[in-house]
Amino acid sequence: MKGAILWFTGLSGAGKTTISRLVAERLRRQGYRAEVLDGDLVREHLSKGLGFSREDRDTNVRRIGLVARLLARNGVVALVAAISPYRDAREEARRDTLADKAHFVEVYVKCDLATLAARDVKGLYKKAADGSLPNFTGVSDPYEEPADPDLTLRTDAGTPDERAAEVMEFIARRRLLADAAREADVRYPDY
Amino acid sequence: MKGAILWFTGLSGAGKTTISRLVAERLRRQGYRAEVLDGDLVREHLSKGLGFSREDRDTNVRRIGLVARLLARNGVVALVAAISPYRDAREEARRDTLADKAHFVEVYVKCDLATLAARDVKGLYKKAADGSLPNFTGVSDPYEEPADPDLTLRTDAGTPDERAAEVMEFIARRRLLADAAREADVRYPDY
Numbered sequence: 001m002k003g004a005i006l007w008f009t010g011l012s013g014a015g016k017t018t019i020s021r022l023v024a025e026r027l028r029r030q031g032y033r034a035e036v037l038d039g040d041l042v043r044e045h046l047s048k049g050l051g052f053s054r055e056d057r058d059t060n061v062r063r064i065g066l067v068a069r070l071l072a073r074n075g076v077v078a079l080v081a082a083i084s085p086y087r088d089a090r091e092e093a094r095r096d097t098l099a100d101k102a103h104f105v106e107v108y109v110k111c112d113l114a115t116l117a118a119r120d121v122k123g124l125y126k127k128a129a130d131g132s133l134p135n136f137t138g139v140s141d142p143y144e145e146p147a148d149p150d151l152t153l154r155t156d157a158g159t160p161d162e163r164a165a166e167v168m169e170f171i172a173r174r175r176l177l178a179d180a181a182r183e184a185d186v187r188y189p190d191y
Numbered sequence: 192m193k194g195a196i197l198w199f200t201g202l203s204g205a206g207k208t209t210i211s212r213l214v215a216e217r218l219r220r221q222g223y224r225a226e227v228l229d230g231d232l233v234r235e236h237l238s239k240g241l242g243f244s245r246e247d248r249d250t251n252v253r254r255i256g257l258v259a260r261l262l263a264r265n266g267v268v269a270l271v272a273a274i275s276p277y278r279d280a281r282e283e284a285r286r287d288t289l290a291d292k293a294h295f296v297e298v299y300v301k302c303d304l305a306t307l308a309a310r311d312v313k314g315l316y317k318k319a320a321d322g323s324l325p326n327f328t329g330v331s332d333p334y335e336e337p338a339d340p341d342l343t344l345r346t347d348a349g350t351p352d353e354r355a356a357e358v359m360e361f362i363a364r365r366r367l368l369a370d371a372a373r374e375a376d377v378r379y380p381d382y
Contacts, residue, residue: 046257071261074226181192
């Protein structure tokens with residue numbers, strides 16, 4: 001069994017968690033094992049106490065990566081939804097995953113900063129702009145765009161369902177899950 | 192697919208990691224998916240910066256528990272080898288695992304303190320006794336024995352192989368892995 005990591009990177013509010021949950025649902029409906037590891041889960045359960053320095057962000061990404069790899073090498077599709085702003089950290093995750101003989105797909109969830117700031121679902125961009133929320137990726141902290149992502153999802157327009165369908169098409173086209181774990185009935189909630 | 196957590200608790204040097212690695216090897220040889228999550232792995236990768244207060248130890252156990260559950264609910268056998276000195280934390284892990292519809296087996300790896308101190312493979316008991324290593328479980332920090340472990344392995348005498356065989360017999364007798372993930376060829380190194 002050969003699983004995969006789908007690594008969704010992008011700015012806050014771009015749709016990483018929403019899309020990865022939709023993809024996980026679709027995969028489970030097809031009988032695959034899928035787990036969403038998103039930034040909130042990890043901050044709450046694996047990385048409490050870590051801050052927003054580059055070092056802490058890298059540590060955070062390494063922890064997500066380790067858990068995702070443990071799943072992927074056991075035939076599960078691990079959907080990581082984390083800003084993961086630094087290119088080197090994402091590349092390290094890719095190398096380690098390939099060394100474990102699982103697939104790694106970098107999915108760039110791309111949305112214009114102006115659009116994100118205008119939507120501002122959680123009110124974070126406003127706080128970042130007025131300085132009350134420091135170290136905010138894309139505003140006051142760096143985001144290094146993927147140089148050569150496996151897949152880019154534009155989320156300035158369209159619906160999350162359309163983007164999830166794009167991911168599913170990508171998976172099918174690449175025959176990514178030919179060796180993944182599969183069974184008739186997969187039902188459980190996300191953590 | 193229904194995996195399991197085998198949770199090895201006991202004092203430092205009692206044989207938790209050694210035995211769990213042997214069990215993992217045997218399981219893999221039978222085609223099961225198995226992962227060892229031991230204290231060192233977790234301290235190095237998931238819990239750097241945590242100390243030895245009760246709160247930090249509990250946080251550590253919760254993190255191991257989360258990773259183990261993610262594996263177990265996907266059909267993998269997660270072998271946790273961690274001192275995990277507090278009964279409440281272990282019980283929490285059990286409850287959460289059962290809620291996820293996976294099996295949970297508490298394995299008490301039991302060895303007399305005098306025997307451990309005499310063996311003192313890593314020289315830690317000497318340091319604990321002379322006070323240069325504080326908060327050492329069983330010496331200067333509490334260890335709460337399991338009240339009703341599913342399995343107790345005495346490691347004062349005998350070989351790790353004999354104890355691993357006991358675990359395998361327990362698994363077979365309880366038909367614990369009837370629904371676990373299985374395949375012909377499982378080969379990968381422990382993290």
